[in-house]
Amino acid sequence: xxxxxxxxxxxxxxxxxxxxxxxxxxxxxxxxxxxxxxxxxxxxxxxxxxxxxxxxxxxxxxxxxxxxxxxxxxxxxxxxxxxxxxxxxxxxxxxxxxxxxxxxxxxxxxxxxxxxxxxxxxxxxxxxxxxxxxxxxxxxxxxxxxxxxxxxxxxxxxxxxxxxxxxxxxxxxxxxxxxxxxxxxxxxxxxxxxxxxxxxxxxxxxxxxxxxxxxxxxxxxxxxxxxxxxxxxxxxxxxxxxxxxxxxxxxxxxxxxxxxxxxxxxxxxxxxxxxxxxxxxxxxxxxxxxxxxxxxxxxxxxxxxxxxxxxxxxxxxxxxxxxxxxxxxxxxxxxxxxxxxxxxxxxxxxxxx
Numbered sequence: 001x002x003x004x005x006x007x008x009x010x011x012x013x014x015x016x017x018x019x020x021x022x023x024x025x026x027x028x029x030x031x032x033x034x035x036x037x038x039x040x041x042x043x044x045x046x047x048x049x050x051x052x053x054x055x056x057x058x059x060x061x062x063x064x065x066x067x068x069x070x071x072x073x074x075x076x077x078x079x080x081x082x083x084x085x086x087x088x089x090x091x092x093x094x095x096x097x098x099x100x101x102x103x104x105x106x107x108x109x110x111x112x113x114x115x116x117x118x119x120x121x122x123x124x125x126x127x128x129x130x131x132x133x134x135x136x137x138x139x140x141x142x143x144x145x146x147x148x149x150x151x152x153x154x155x156x157x158x159x160x161x162x163x164x165x166x167x168x169x170x171x172x173x174x175x176x177x178x179x180x181x182x183x184x185x186x187x188x189x190x191x192x193x194x195x196x197x198x199x200x201x202x203x204x205x206x207x208x209x210x211x212x213x214x215x216x217x218x219x220x221x222x223x224x225x226x227x228x229x230x231x232x233x234x235x236x237x238x239x240x241x242x243x244x245x246x247x248x249x250x251x252x253x254x255x256x257x258x259x260x261x262x263x264x265x266x267x268x269x270x271x272x273x274x275x276x277x278x279x280x281x282x283x284x285x286x287x288x289x290x291x292x293x294x295x296x297x298x299x300x301x302x303x304x305x306x307x308x309x310x311x312x313x314x315x316x317x318x319x320x321x322x323x324x325x326x327x328x329x330x331x332x333x334x335x336x337x338x339x340x341x342x343x344x345x346x347x348x349x350x351x352x353x
Contacts, residue, residue: 098112116149119297121344249269
């Protein structure tokens with residue numbers, strides 16, 4: 001019987017696949033050695049651009065073409081809501097069917113999970129070197145953990161301690177309504193509602209629309225109603241393609257910090273995003289009672305570390321009736337870019353066991 005497992009992180013634009021030999025690996029999340037085996041047995045790993053493939057079956061075929069062995073189990077973290085081990089991806093026109101993949105590639109089982117479920121499973125296996133603490137707090141070993149990932153969108157998931165291991169669960173909390181917390185954010189909501197009214201769209205603003213990579217250009221446009229845009233930035237912005245706006249705004253905010261080329265709207269847009277994240281992280285903590293800790297992942301936050309004021313973040317995080325409890329919650333930023341892949345490996349291992 002094959003000891004190989006296939007793990008994958010399938011996003012809107014790219015897919016990472018990895019093949020592992022798990023001979024002798026019996027690690028699970030209850031083990032005190034769990035951090036040591038996160039990437040154990042890695043044989044090969046490749047990244048693919050999704051637009052070059054018709055779907056996941058073609059991509060897997062390409063990946064396995066030059067591999068000697070064949071995996072018996074697989075787990076894929078997929079950006080979309082998984083139901084009955086099937087999913088139609090949110091920002092990519094791919095439908096993925098777990099049982100069909102298992103049959104096509106002669107595997108014992110193929111497990112599909114939401115990408116945030118994979119990220120949550122991976123977060124449990126990260127070494128401390130991959131975590132930047134915003135608040136050390138006090139870990140409640142019997143409490144749940146929460147994960148929010150600021151990438152293209154805003155993913156949210158949590159894990160409960162069940163049967164001597166943490167079991168991750170998906171949510172679509174990023175699509176819940178945005179709740180402004182001060183006059184600036186009320187102005188932002190009014191700005192977005194006016195835009196929706198002009199487009200004759202339903203008056204709903206989700207938290208993802210104001211706290212994600214795709215939200216940053218919107219936050220910047222709002223800050224242009226409050227701050228003067230420098231001429232150099234205006235020229236760059238007006239000639240940049242849509243998918244280049246978010247990195248451009250981050251670069252402008254970084255340049256402002258160093259004093260190279262000031263751009264106040266960029267800095268304020270980034271700070272607004274981080275303020276909204278702090279409040280939403282607190283909301284999610286309360287809804288899931290994540291006394292085991294909050295992990296903030298996704299590709300955006302490691303790029304914004306220079307802009308994060310830990311004291312200010314936690315002042316927003318610790319509010320309301322349970323401010324004292326919130327002040328004791330560990331909060332970490334994940335810097336490991338392959339957390340979802342690590343989680344997919346661990347979930348595939350559980351399927352094997």
